[in-house]
Amino acid sequence: MPNLFRVPVLxxxxxxxxxxxxxxxxxxxxxxxxxxxxxxxxxxxxxxxILTMALIGFHPLLLPTFALExxxxxxxxxxxxxxxxxxxxxxxxKPAANAxxxxxxxxxxxxx
Numbered sequence: 001m002p003n004l005f006r007v008p009v010l011x012x013x014x015x016x017x018x019x020x021x022x023x024x025x026x027x028x029x030x031x032x033x034x035x036x037x038x039x040x041x042x043x044x045x046x047x048x049x050i051l052t053m054a055l056i057g058f059h060p061l062l063l064p065t066f067a068l069e070x071x072x073x074x075x076x077x078x079x080x081x082x083x084x085x086x087x088x089x090x091x092x093x094k095p096a097a098n099a100x101x102x103x104x105x106x107x108x109x110x111x112x
Contacts, residue, residue, distance in 0.1 A: 007057040018055040022080035029075045045069040059087045
């Protein structure tokens, strides 16, 4: 089983695929109606969560989205699409982990 908690490199293909998964999940849930079918909405949410984590890795924002989708009428909102957009934006904004920390100049240090 691949490590679902890793944070993969966000390529255009991964971003495109994760948006397809999110839009498809939200679209199917809107088509099913506000009350949905027994366990079909939940199955779609589990599949969307697993595919999203496989494509862009785990992010804490995925957990409340998954929990909100369990509520009967809230699943009509495009929560997967909104969450994926936010996670992708946050991951793109995040500085590289390999970046060297800034070097302090000796003249900038105040010694007491």
